[in-house]
Amino acid sequence: MRKRIRTDKAPAAIGPYSQGIAAAGLVFVAGQIPIDPATGAFVEGGIEAQTERVLRNIKAILEEAGSSMDSIVKTTVYLADLSEFDAMNKVYGRYFEGSEPPARATVQVSRLPKGALVEIDAVAIA
Secondary structure (H helix, E strand, O other): OEEEEOOOOOOOOOOOOOOEEEEOOEEEEEEEOOEOOOOOOEOOOOHHHHHHHHHHHHHHHHHHOOOOHHHEEEEEEEEOOHHHHHHHHHHHHHOOOOOOOOEEEEEEOOOOHHHOOEEEEEEEEO
16 A cells, blocks of 8 residues: 655645655655745755754654654655754754664765755655
């Protein structure tokens, strides 16, 4: 069974994809960029502000699916500039304090949608 996850508390998909899909006991969260769902606007600020918004979007999708940040088993972080890893990691770490952090890959990419500095996708237990 496959179920589409959709919430107004995260930005609407900007292409032919779903915010998330629940299947086989897992929730697959599409890559999130720093768009504020309330305004539809791109978040102003540097890597810290953008990472915060991305993680809030992921959290909202997971909660809509009946899951949580503590249930994430794997993330992939895409950075436009790997030199911003430490600043991103500081914000990212706050979301997993007191829990066992998920497995993660972090890569630098040549470009992200809408000029984002960071994009993160996630897989969590449903």
